[in-house]
Each structure stands twice: as structure tokens, then as C-alpha cells.
Amino acid sequence: MKISVNWLKEYIDINLATEALGDALTAGGLEVEGLETIESIKGGLEGVVIGEVLTCEKHPDADKLSKTTVDLGNDNIVPIVCGAPNVAAGQKVVVATVGTMLYPDGGEGFKIKKAKIRGEVSMGMICAEDELGLGTSHDGIIVLDTDKPNGTPAAEYFEIKNEEVFEIGLTPNRADAASHVGTARDIVALTGEKLRMPSVEDFKVDNHDLPIAVTVEDTTACPRYSGLTISGLEVKESPEWLQNRLKSIGLAPINNVVDVTNFVLHELGQPLHAFDADQITGNQVIVKQLPEGTAFTTLDGESRKLSDKDLMICNAEEGMCIAGVFGGEKSGVTEGTTKIFLESAYFSADSIRRSSQRHTLKTDASFRFERGTDPNITVYALKRAALLIQEVAGGQISSEITDIYPTAVEDFVIPVTYTYINKLIGIEIPKARINQILTDLDITLQDISEEGFTAIVPPYRVDVTRPADIVEEVLRIYGLDNIPLEEASGTDYLADFPANYPQNNERKVAEILTANGYYEIMTNSITNSNYKAEVKEEEQVKILNFLSEDLDVMRQQMVFNFLEVISHNHNRRQRDLKLYEFGNVYFKEENGYRQNSRLAMAITGNFEAENWINPSRPVTFHDLSAQLSKIFEVFKISKLKTEKISNEIFAYGLQIGTRKQQLGYVGLVQPELAKQFGLKEEIFFADLDWDAIMALVNNDIVFEAVSKFPEVRRDLSLVIDKSIDFAQIMEVAQKSSNNLITNINCFDVYEGDKIDAGKKAYALSFILQDKNKTLNDKVIDKTMNKLQSSFEKQLGAVIRQ
Structure with missing residues (x-):
């Protein structure tokens, strides 16, 4: 927004230098990003003066030229050769002296030099309108009717003033200042000068001949x-x-x-x-x-x-x-x-x-x-x-x-106490100063007492609707620079820093993810209402004063931000991505709003860059799910339940949770959804409920002696239906092991023509250990036989020998 200083002076007296005024406006919240000087006439007529033609006679060697002498004041009389037909002795004229730059067309211009024209010395130029940039006429020189003394600067005579113009970076909340009068209102509060509004007292209706x-x-x-x-x-x-x-x-x-x-x-x-x-x-x-x-x-x-x-x-x-x-x-x-x-x-x-x-x-x-x-x-x-x-x-x-105007727009009525103002600002500002600042800002104060007042704020101040906004108005005019910073700052309360302080836990997870090649991103919490997958429209938090159709609601899902980021990177040939973000999602409820913290992650492209010793491979679902397992392990969250999901976001995936609550999701993003962002590659995405995870965090350190007795490994190969997942195998094994199985690992999966259609083969390893004694073959065989029997009966498995 451009604000002319000369124009401002029509409404308020300004006794500050322009730079000081700019600093004051910036301190008051109207940030002056630049100051430009604009010349109404290029060059400002510098070096151009009023002169008087003393003598004028025909040039001896040119019929269309005249030889003149011109008085430029202070006994400075110079010869000038002039080609204008209307030049005559006794005229008051406008003269560009030697060294003056003229810009007749606003372009690069030319410099007046001492010259010889057809043998006669010429020390300046008597000017026409167009040569000075004052007009377009070139019929003859300008002849003035003035009593001003010779040598008077032409800029003074023609009242040529350079314009000083502020470039103000107006923030969206300050619509009230988007004008010269609006800016002047802030200057009233900053300087104490009075505002002069243009008079409309002469307005009258002349006739009624044009009713509409x-x-x-x-x-x-x-x-x-x-x-x-x-x-x-x-x-x-x-x-x-x-x-x-x-x-x-x-x-x-x-x-x-x-x-x-x-x-x-x-x-x-x-x-x-x-x-x-x-x-x-x-x-x-x-x-x-x-x-x-x-x-x-x-x-x-x-x-x-x-x-x-x-x-x-x-x-x-x-x-x-x-x-x-x-x-x-x-x-x-x-x-x-x-x-x-x-x-x-x-x-x-x-x-x-x-x-x-x-x-x-x-x-x-x-x-x-x-x-x-x-x-x-x-x-x-x-x-x-x-x-x-x-x-x-x-x-x-x-x-x-x-x-x-059927229904008047009401003023904002805001009760405020002085204690509240001083508490938020951090120092005690005199009550009279507070009152004066607000009054100067066109805010009326009613019911003033020792404790506080009621502020009546005009509706053009759309950004002042709460007590905190009143405090901001006081502070920006009083001046942030006037708030002292003590060597030791204190508060009137002690903050509670619980053991499960979220920021500490965020940092812990961020370190793990970063160490595993993930990059943290930060995306906008405001998103596009057209992103509607798995979104309840009635729960959308809509922005009242959104500035873009693409950013009009608070997000309910993190996935769309990730797809935007991935698309942006793909368009710049960055295709191997591992990303994570801690962010919030927002929901409208019957009695208010709800905010929920999330941890979202996404991977796409190759797992790692190609190199001479390891061939590159595409990322898989298990690359991401394994990362989730590490996070749950860090916070000692166990006994998780998983359930298969498929919805508008996930082509396939798992819902992760405990018996009582959901903790998140992980899966392959629907190809159709990815295509909306110009993406054809597989994208695996995880979205965890960070608040729910923090509620389950166990930071208690529990020590357990390392067992003195050795572990035993046994392997099994199962042929099972494709519909059976590893979680079901784990559940059956844990129920059948009498707590002797301490770890189960799947080290191979096979699907092909060597087994029946609709089947898959799992190669599993089982670690058995008794913490109180050494296992013998009889106990081991009994445990494994029971395990095989359970697999055969409950899962319809065939044990491969």
C-alpha cells in the first residue's frame, strides 16, 4: 500500500522528519517497507531559474535564431542564442542554466552546455513547456507574468514538489488503515496531533430531476x-x-x-x-x-x-x-x-x-x-x-x-480491567495514558472506574473484538521498545513440566526418524475445503476471512499436505522421499472446537539411493510399519492390536490401537487420490494420534536381570491361506507357548506355482527361553508340537517338512 506524505498532511500536522515518521508508523504496527521519492517533473527543474531578457536581436548568421542577453539575478547576465519566434526584450522567461539536466520526454534527458551556435556564444537555454516537462506545447518559449526576482528557482515559481511515498506492508487485519485517513488515525495516537476530516457541509441537493x-x-x-x-x-x-x-x-x-x-x-x-x-x-x-x-x-x-x-x-x-x-x-x-x-x-x-x-x-x-x-x-x-x-x-x-440500512452494524463492546492490561504487557502503564491511547484511536471509553472500563470499538476496527485486542492497541502505541527487559524475568505462576512433556517426546522421535533418513516438513494448517476424503463437512472449521479459495478451512487430515509436498518435490525431480511432520488437525463440535495433535509420515520412491554394493529397491509397506514399531518401542507401548482397513485414503493398510482406543493408521495411499496430485508412484502413509500415544507413554525405567539360561531357536514353515496375516499367527503362537516363546520372526514369504493357488508359505523362527532353568529337548518338542497343532487347527495351516 502506498501512502503519500504530502497527501497525509492534508489531514494531520506532521512535525516529524519523514524517516522518523516511518519509524513511528512501523513501531505502531504499520510496517514501512520502503520510502520512495517521486518527482512530479523529472529532475525537479533543478538549475532552472527565472530570467529577464534584456536585449534581443537577430542572429547575424541565422534568420530563425535570435541573440539575447538574459539577467539571471545577482548580476549574472549571460548570452543565450534562442530559436523561439516569440522571444523579445523585456520578457520574464524560464532559463535552464549551464550544467542543468532536462528531460523533455521523461527519458534520459540531455545536459545544457556552454556552446557556440553559428559563431555566437550561448550559455543556457530559454525554455518552452515541453522542454521542461511542464506540458506539450512547443509553439514558443514560456513567457511569465510575475514580479519574482531574477534568479528565482523555477521549481518555486511552478510549485514543483517532490512526493515522498511510504510503501506500507499492510497486514490483513488492518483494513482500517488502508487509506490516508486510516493511516492518519494511527499518527494521531502516535503523535497527539488532531485529525482534520474533509468538510462536507456544503453538500446540498440541487434538484430532483434524476430519481433512481x-x-x-x-x-x-x-x-x-x-x-x-x-x-x-x-x-x-x-x-x-x-x-x-x-x-x-x-x-x-x-x-x-x-x-x-x-x-x-x-x-x-x-x-x-x-x-x-x-x-x-x-x-x-x-x-x-x-x-x-x-x-x-x-x-x-x-x-x-x-x-x-x-x-x-x-x-x-x-x-x-x-x-x-x-x-x-x-x-x-x-x-x-x-x-x-x-x-x-x-x-x-x-x-x-x-x-x-x-x-x-x-x-x-x-x-x-x-x-x-x-x-x-x-x-x-x-x-x-x-x-x-x-x-x-x-x-x-x-x-x-x-x-x-435496515439493521445497523453494532459497535464492539469490550469490558477491560487495568490489571489485565498491565499483566499482559508486563509493566504498569498509567491509567491516564491507557485511556488517552484508546481515545486517540477512536475507541470510546465508558463506565470508567479505578478497576477498568468498557471499550466501545467502532465496527471499522474489525481486528479489535476482545480484551486481548485492546491490550494490543495500547501496546503498539505505547511502544514495544518502552517495555524494559529485566536481567532476570519472572512470572506470577510456575509452569508444570510433566514427565511426559510432549516437546521432549517429539524431539526423541524426531531424532530417531532423522537418523533413519526422514526429513521433517512443516505444512500449512489451513487447507482446501475440496480435499474431502474421510472428511466430515459438518465438522469443518471454516476460515471467516480466508484470502484464497485454496486455503479456506482448517485441516482434518494430514495426508493432503503430504501429497502436495511430494508432488512439489516430484516436479523438481526429487522422487526418493521419507518425510514426517508433527501437526494439528481441527474439528468443529456441537459446543465448540477440538484440536488433535498428530504425527504423520510418508515414504515413496526407492528405500535408499543406488550404490555399487547394494541395488536400489522400491519402498514397501513394511519399511514404514517397521518405523512405527520403533516409535512404539521407545515409549514402551505394547500389546497393540491391528485391523485391516481400506477406505478413501488407503488402498490397503492397518488400523493400529489398543483394546480401548485407536492410535493411528498406516497403509498405501489410494492411487486415485495420488493421481489428483499428479502422482503415479506408490506412496505409503502413516498417521498417528500423538495425543493418544502421549497418554500411554511409560517413562518408568524397569530393570530386569539378564537370564543366565540359554535361548533355543526352532524354525517352522507354514502353508496358509493368503487371507491370514502375520498378526493372527502371532496371536495363536502367544496363546500356545506357555510364555516360553520370547520372539517370533518371519524370515521368508513365498507365493508361487510350487504351492496351491490362494496359498502362501511363511518361514518362521521361534526363540524359546525359560528364565528359571535350561530348556531340555522334551519341553522344547512339546512346545513346538503344541504350536504346530494350534496352527493346523486354528489357521488350517499345513506344516512343511
Whole structure:
């Protein structure tokens, strides 16, 4: 956002140097990202002065040249050869002295040098309008009617002022400051100076010759709509002062009517629109939605398909403007326009934001409407613009002001205590100073007592709705730099650091994953509402002031963020990925909201980079599930149950949990889901409920003596149905072993033509150990026979010899 310092001075006295003002604004929350000096005339007419032609005679060797002597002041009389036909003795003229740079076309320019022209010395140049950049005329030199002394700088005579312009990085919450008056309001609080609002006392209705009826069908999307008509105006080029104001902030002047609406927009922050009244069929303005798919051509000449949710400004027959976003090609003011309908409205931020995003139209008006404008300024802005239009385009105000405002937007009422303010800031600020800061910020204080007050905040401050926001207002004006930092800081409470402190456990897991080649990522908690796999729409937490259609809800799943990251990396030829993230998911509930911490992981591509000793291989489900096992082992979480799953996210996978609760999922991402992100490779994804895992963490260290008795290994080969998984084998073995089996491992799996179709063969190893005595063959054989029998009876297994 560009803010002109000279323009600011129209509304407030500024006694600070420009750099100091920029520092103050930055400290107050309006970050000045740059300061630019803009010359209304390139070079600023430096070296150009007023001179007086003392003598003028024909050049002896050139019929079209004159030889003059010019008084430049301070007894500096110089010879100048001039080619203008209107030069004459006694004239006051504008002279570019030797060494001056001139930029007649705004380009690189040229330097005035001492020269000889046809044998006569010339020490300067008597200038025409176009040579100075003051105009386009080259019919002759500029002849001045002035009593100013010779040698007076031309910049002083022509009142040439350089514009100092701030580039302010406006944060989305500070829509109130998106104008010169809005910025001036902060300067009031920062400096104590008074705000001067432009007067509209001279506003009056001249006649009632151009009545236009206004109907608002959707007062939710358009809570307030104001308008009036002006007739008999002349559309032409704006006066120089108005053009210079717009140019200073990077806007190109268009015509006097449109320039006034742009001027008031950047002055007050209230967008306006001027409609050619002759294009308003039926003399009716109707604020409503049009049917889905209605064709509408905007001012840029592009035909667009409307949504039935787009708020439109219509006449009796058709749409004229996408409300608050962009005008239609028939609504614009042209050189032939003689009467207008001037609109000043307050639109719902949600409605404008959606239309702006839907049609990818970003305008100065939509920028402000979608962040929140002032519902109480529409009529004032209307009067201000009408008076300016009369000043620069003539005309008569030809209707009363129409102001449809069925339900007033209420102020924010916020009770606050001084104790609360001082506690959050960390020091005690005098009550009188607190009151003064808030009053200077246009916040009314009621019910003031020794304990606190009630703040009445105008609705244009959309970011001040809670006591904490009041504290922020006090602090940003009082100054963060004025809050001392003590050598030893303390608090009025002791924080509880439990043994299972989540950050410590996160670090522990992060170290394990990083050591195993995983990279931590950090993704946005705000996501796209179109990502709907395994998402309950009624539980979505929707963003009220989202700035992008792609980022409009809080996420309920981590998988979509991972697919975006993987797609981004694949597009940059990074295909072997191991990723993890600690993040939150969010849900709307009947009585509020719920936040749940998750640990998500994903792998894709090859398990490790190819090298000379080990061939590369694709990652598998077991590479990821094994990583989960390590995490559960770290926190001593055992006796886990698994269940097969297949849903919108997982083509196949496991649900992991205990008897009482789910702990997470791991599996292969559905190929169709991956394709939505341009991914064809297999992607294995795990999503763990970090809060649930933390509730089960056991950090107690338990010591157990190493057994003195040896282990025994026995192997079995089973042929079983494909439908039977390893977890079922584990469950049968544990029930049949009398606690003698301490470990079971699958070291080979076979499926092929050497066994029956629908079957698979597991090669298993069993470690047996008795902690109290040495196992003998009789006990071992009895245990293994019982195990084989259980496999045969419960799983229908065939024991391969």
C-alpha cells in the first residue's frame, strides 16, 4: 500500500522528519517497507531559474535564431542564442542554466552546455513547456507574468514538489488503515496531533430531476447501500492537483469522475462506483444474485460466467457490476456521460472475497471490502465524492441520498480491567495514558472506574473484538521498545513440566526418524475445503476471512499436505522421499472446537539411493510399519492390536490401537487420490494420534536381570491361506507357548506355482527361553508340537517338512 506524505498532511500536522515518521508508523504496527521519492517533473527543474531578457536581436548568421542577453539575478547576465519566434526584450522567461539536466520526454534527458551556435556564444537555454516537462506545447518559449526576482528557482515559481511515498506492508487485519485517513488515525495516537476530516457541509441537493429507485434483495451480503445521482456534468481530463495525487501512489488518471472515486477510495478507504445513468434501464438499481451461469462482460472486456452466489448490482434488465469487485462494460463512465448514479455501499467481506477469488479479480475495491470496510462512512464518502465531482466536472446533485440500512452494524463492546492490561504487557502503564491511547484511536471509553472500563470499538476496527485486542492497541502505541527487559524475568505462576512433556517426546522421535533418513516438513494448517476424503463437512472449521479459495478451512487430515509436498518435490525431480511432520488437525463440535495433535509420515520412491554394493529397491509397506514399531518401542507401548482397513485414503493398510482406543493408521495411499496430485508412484502413509500415544507413554525405567539360561531357536514353515496375516499367527503362537516363546520372526514369504493357488508359505523362527532353568529337548518338542497343532487347527495351516 502506498501512502503519500504530502497527501497525509492534508489531514494531520506532521512535525516529524519523514524517516522518523516511518519509524513511528512501523513501531505502531504499520510496517514501512520502503520510502520512495517521486518527482512530479523529472529532475525537479533543478538549475532552472527565472530570467529577464534584456536585449534581443537577430542572429547575424541565422534568420530563425535570435541573440539575447538574459539577467539571471545577482548580476549574472549571460548570452543565450534562442530559436523561439516569440522571444523579445523585456520578457520574464524560464532559463535552464549551464550544467542543468532536462528531460523533455521523461527519458534520459540531455545536459545544457556552454556552446557556440553559428559563431555566437550561448550559455543556457530559454525554455518552452515541453522542454521542461511542464506540458506539450512547443509553439514558443514560456513567457511569465510575475514580479519574482531574477534568479528565482523555477521549481518555486511552478510549485514543483517532490512526493515522498511510504510503501506500507499492510497486514490483513488492518483494513482500517488502508487509506490516508486510516493511516492518519494511527499518527494521531502516535503523535497527539488532531485529525482534520474533509468538510462536507456544503453538500446540498440541487434538484430532483434524476430519481433512481434502489432495491436491496440480499441485506446479508449488502447490509448498507447508499447512492445519489448527479446530472449535467462534463467528463474530461482531471485537474493537475487530482492527477498528481493519484500519480504519487502509482495510479494512472482516467477521467475526472473516475479519478474522484479513486481519490476518495485512497483518502477514506471507502470504495465507490460511478454508473452511467443512461445505462441504468428502468431507472432501477437492484442488488441481488443472478442465475448460475449467467454471462457477464466486465470492464476489461472479458466475458465471465457468474455464480448464483455472486452479488450483483443490476438494472431492471441485467447486471451492471459484480458488487464490490469489478464493473461491467456498460456501467463505466465515458466521455459521452453527462449524468451518473454514484454508489457507496458496505458489503459482506465473505461475499466479496468469494466472488473475487472465484473470478480471480483483485481490485483496490475488493482488497478493502474483503477485509472489512466502515459501515458508518458510506454517506459521508458519498457527499465527499459528490462535492469533488461538482468541483472538477460541474453538474447538479439531482436526487436525495438513498440510504438502505435496515439493521445497523453494532459497535464492539469490550469490558477491560487495568490489571489485565498491565499483566499482559508486563509493566504498569498509567491509567491516564491507557485511556488517552484508546481515545486517540477512536475507541470510546465508558463506565470508567479505578478497576477498568468498557471499550466501545467502532465496527471499522474489525481486528479489535476482545480484551486481548485492546491490550494490543495500547501496546503498539505505547511502544514495544518502552517495555524494559529485566536481567532476570519472572512470572506470577510456575509452569508444570510433566514427565511426559510432549516437546521432549517429539524431539526423541524426531531424532530417531532423522537418523533413519526422514526429513521433517512443516505444512500449512489451513487447507482446501475440496480435499474431502474421510472428511466430515459438518465438522469443518471454516476460515471467516480466508484470502484464497485454496486455503479456506482448517485441516482434518494430514495426508493432503503430504501429497502436495511430494508432488512439489516430484516436479523438481526429487522422487526418493521419507518425510514426517508433527501437526494439528481441527474439528468443529456441537459446543465448540477440538484440536488433535498428530504425527504423520510418508515414504515413496526407492528405500535408499543406488550404490555399487547394494541395488536400489522400491519402498514397501513394511519399511514404514517397521518405523512405527520403533516409535512404539521407545515409549514402551505394547500389546497393540491391528485391523485391516481400506477406505478413501488407503488402498490397503492397518488400523493400529489398543483394546480401548485407536492410535493411528498406516497403509498405501489410494492411487486415485495420488493421481489428483499428479502422482503415479506408490506412496505409503502413516498417521498417528500423538495425543493418544502421549497418554500411554511409560517413562518408568524397569530393570530386569539378564537370564543366565540359554535361548533355543526352532524354525517352522507354514502353508496358509493368503487371507491370514502375520498378526493372527502371532496371536495363536502367544496363546500356545506357555510364555516360553520370547520372539517370533518371519524370515521368508513365498507365493508361487510350487504351492496351491490362494496359498502362501511363511518361514518362521521361534526363540524359546525359560528364565528359571535350561530348556531340555522334551519341553522344547512339546512346545513346538503344541504350536504346530494350534496352527493346523486354528489357521488350517499345513506344516512343511
